[in-house]
Each structure stands twice: as structure tokens, then as C-alpha cells.
Amino acid sequence: MAFRRNMLKSAVRCFSQTDTLSMVRHFSCTNHKGVSYKLVVVGGGSGGCATAAKFCRELGKGQVAVIEPSETHAYQPIWTLVGAGLKTLEQSLRPMSKVLPSECDWIKDSAVKFDPKNNYVETASGKKIEYEYLVVATGLQLNYDKVKGLTEALRSDPQVCSNYHAQYVTKTFPALEAVEGGNAIFTFPNTPIKCAGAPQKIMYLAEEIFRNRGKRDKTNVIFNTSLPVIFGVKKYAESLQHVIKERNIKVNYRHNLVEVKPDKREAVFQLLDSEKGETKTFEYSFLHATPPMSAPDVVRSSPLVNADGWVDVNKQTLQHNKFPNVFSIGDCSSLPTSKTAAAVAAQSGVLKNNLTAVMKGGDLSRSYDGYTSCPLITGKDKCILAEFDYDAQPLETFPVDQGKERWSMYQMKAQVMPELYWNVMTKGLWQGPAIFRKLMHLGMGR
Ligand SMILES: Cc1cc2nc3c(=O)[nH]c(=O)nc-3n(C[C@H](O)[C@H](O)[C@H](O)COP(=O)(O)OP(=O)(O)OC[C@H]3O[C@@H](n4cnc5c(N)ncnc54)[C@H](O)[C@@H]3O)c2cc1C
Incomplete structure (x- = not known):
């Protein structure tokens, strides 16, 4: 203990x-x-x-x-x-x-x-x-201080949280459980970030929590993102659009969080496509902030x-x-x-x-194709396993359509990957699934 x-x-x-x-x-x-x-x-x-x-x-x-x-x-x-x-x-x-x-x-x-x-x-x-x-x-580096009032809000307001930091991630679940209605807002900043799916994964899980607690009718679930798209790979973006529509989530593109006012429970967003530099203020009952990063x-x-x-x-x-x-x-x-x-x-x-x-003193013979993966969790037993390369082309390991929400992919993310990480990857023995992909797609190209 x-x-x-x-x-x-x-x-x-x-x-x-x-x-x-x-x-x-x-x-x-x-x-x-x-x-x-x-x-x-x-x-x-x-x-x-x-x-x-x-x-x-x-x-x-x-x-x-x-x-x-x-x-x-x-x-x-x-x-x-x-x-x-x-x-x-x-x-x-x-x-x-x-x-x-x-x-x-x-x-x-x-x-x-x-x-x-x-x-x-x-x-x-x-x-x-x-x-x-x-x-x-x-x-x-997580640049929370680049958003005015955000650090103070994370420290003082129990309804402001962020899964990106060990200190704030434990605030998220109690805050979700305290939501009785109003605007539950999830943000995506105007910089590259790690795991670009994470800001919306917690939103799908939250939406499910609100539903199970009988609070969904009174709660607006809102994704305010600096990006012009929901996800950078067309195949998975289409799947996510389907989820968003089905679950009545409001997405506001090109909205960048610039200020949090915890005393009034307001979040201010810069409208990135506005030539006049306009902002829009939202009241929140829950705010999940993803900080700018560098x-x-x-x-x-x-x-x-x-x-x-x-x-x-x-x-x-x-x-x-x-x-x-x-x-x-x-x-x-x-x-x-x-x-x-x-x-x-x-x-x-x-x-x-x-x-x-x-x-x-030899030749650099191995080439990285940009392989990356993002398990897009859409519920506590559902996941779309996005895998793709530098050209934003799917590079899927399994011989099934990974664009679909699947229980098996959730288990992969929640149970298999942590074991693989601690027992194989940190020991320098895991180089990604390329070899399994080749085996599973024998005779089918990639
Ligand atoms: C909420 C969240 C969800 C995520 N979900 C996924 C996912 O589903 N799938 C996935 O694949 N990835 C996911 N990621 C991303 C993944 O964790 C990172 O991409 C990965 O850890 C990057 O590894 P890294 O070695 O580059 O950096 P890190 O693992 O962050 O390690 C960097 C290390 O450098 C050290 N360091 C920093 N500055 C210095 C310094 N000046 N001197 C010495 N040491 C220093 C730090 O202490 C740290 O230990 C997620 C991340 C977060 C936060």
C-alpha cells in the first residue's frame, strides 16, 4: 500500500x-x-x-x-x-x-x-x-499554461479535467459522475498532440456514462476541435461520423480553446476560420481539456x-x-x-x-513507413482500431474490416496491449505488428 x-x-x-x-x-x-x-x-x-x-x-x-x-x-x-x-x-x-x-x-x-x-x-x-x-x-511537453486560466481551473474546479496528465486524469471520472446536465465539452488544441484520438475517445466513453446514469437527455455532448476534420484518415473518419450522428454529438470544427473562467464555468474558443479573430464563449458543466503540446x-x-x-x-x-x-x-x-x-x-x-x-560503418537499410495506430474506443466494450501509414492509408493488421466498432478490438486495447507493452515492448522486443500483418494478409498485398 x-x-x-x-x-x-x-x-x-x-x-x-x-x-x-x-x-x-x-x-x-x-x-x-x-x-x-x-x-x-x-x-x-x-x-x-x-x-x-x-x-x-x-x-x-x-x-x-x-x-x-x-x-x-x-x-x-x-x-x-x-x-x-x-x-x-x-x-x-x-x-x-x-x-x-x-x-x-x-x-x-x-x-x-x-x-x-x-x-x-x-x-x-x-x-x-x-x-x-x-x-x-x-x-x-504539455503546455497547459498556454491557455489562459486553464491551470487554475484544473486546480480549483472539480469539473475541469485532463486525461493527459497523471495529476488530472483522476479528476475525470468523478467529474463525469457529477454531471447532472448542461454542456459537457471536450477540446482538441491547435498543435500536434500525442494520440490524436484520445480527446474524442473520452468523449464517447463519457456519453455512454451519461446515458447509463440517465443524464443524457439533459446533457449536450460537444467536441470543440481546432481541426477541420474528425480524424485524418478518411476510412476511420467516416466510421466516426456515423458514431457521432447515431449518438447525437455536436462537433464544432476550427474551435480552439484559449481561455477558461472557472469562476463562471465558461470556456472561450478562438474561431480559427474567422478573419476578424472572433471568439465564442460556452458555458460548461464538464470540461475535458487537451493542452497545446510541443x-x-x-x-x-x-x-x-x-x-x-x-x-x-x-x-x-x-x-x-x-x-x-x-x-x-x-x-x-x-x-x-x-x-x-x-x-x-x-x-x-x-x-x-x-x-x-x-x-x-554500414548502410542504413531499414525504412520507416510511418506506421501508427490509434485504438478509437467508442464505448466500454467497443473500439475502431485505426492503423495507417505516412500517406494516411489504412495499414490494418487483422483480416477484418477494422473500420467497424468491435468488442475484440476493445479487448486488444484494454487487456492485450498493456501486457505487450510491459513484457515485450519495454524490453526492446516489440517492433510493431508488421510481421503479423504480413502473415494474416498472405497473398493479399500489404
Ligand atoms: C491520454 C493518452 C492516451 C494515449 N493513447 C494512446 C493509445 O491508445 N495508443 C498509443 O499507441 N499511444 C497512445 N498515447 C501516446 C503514447 O503514450 C506516446 O505517444 C508515447 O508514450 C510516446 O513515447 P515517447 O518515448 O516519445 O515519450 P514518453 O513516453 O512520453 O517519454 C518521454 C520521457 O522523456 C523524459 N524527459 C522529458 N524531458 C526530459 C529531459 N529534459 N531530460 C531527460 N528526460 C526527459 C520524460 O520524463 C519521459 O519519461 C496516449 C497518450 C496519452 C497521454
């Missing part, structure tokens, strides 16, 4: 952005060469952990360091289910020490400076960590990024476009695909192959 309580506290602390860089860390590197490694991985989340595990096996003890400040590793994809009261936050968390490979040196610290010309990373405690090869896997400030201010602030890598090889001994994986990279753990899995195989080739 005490362990679980401590882990929760530590997760909430570690995911608190204001705390992230200022926490006191200790330096735990014991490499015989001092603070120089063959490979340094910055970030021990989905991408960093999978990468470190793969290379520790190959390079051996003391050759790989992971710079990661958090005591806790989170499997974020089940936070949607935590928000709907179907899983607990504890189920998404494990101690970082148990998830990172035991052969790596865990430097429990934050990277505060990247110097790719001189091959070192500096940490918050002032250590210089030198490397021969670097993998940047810092994930995304690569972390330390990455954005480094020489590693492109003009849009993402680590500038080749979209096929994952190698940095200017620094050949640097690679990036996951959400902080410039890879133009939907940012998900499923994409990270597919990228990890390509990265392993191509970085090994660079280390051995």
Missing part, C-alpha cells in the same frame, strides 16, 4: 511540469570511463526504454546510459480508461528502476543542454555526459531541431539530418506521423537497425 501511495505521489510530482527541471536528482553513473558512453539515450519513456533495452543487449553493461528524471514510468495509453473509471492510475505505473534495462546506467537527472557539435549532453545537476551516439526520446523547451532551444521545433530527423531512417551520430524516436521527433506508442514500436526496429549500421 505504502509503495503504491509513494509511486502515485512520485508520478504526480514527476509529471508536474513546473517540477520537472527543478527536482533534486542524484547522479548514478558508474561507467569506468567516467561520464562517457558509447550510447546516451535522453528520456526513459516508451521510445527511450525500448531503445536502451535493444542496445544494452547488443553493447553490454556500462555502454549505454539513459538520462531520465522520473522515478516512475507510465503507460499513458490506458489513461483514457482511467479517465472513464475502467482502470486505475496505479495500473499504468511502474517504478522506472524496474522498467529500464538493468544493464544500462540510469542517470536520474534532466538534460538541460544538448551540444551535438561536441557530443555531450549537460544535466540539471551540472554533469557533462559525453557520447559517441545519441538518441533523443524526450516525448512532449517538444520540451530544452529540445526546442537546442541545435537539434527543425524550424517547427521538432528533432530534425530523416523520415525514413530516423537519423538526424545534420548530426549523423544522432537519432530520434517518438513524440519529440520530426517524423510526420501520428504520435503514438504504436508508432514508437515500429520506429524502434528501424532505429535499432540503422543506428547499428552507423556504428558498424
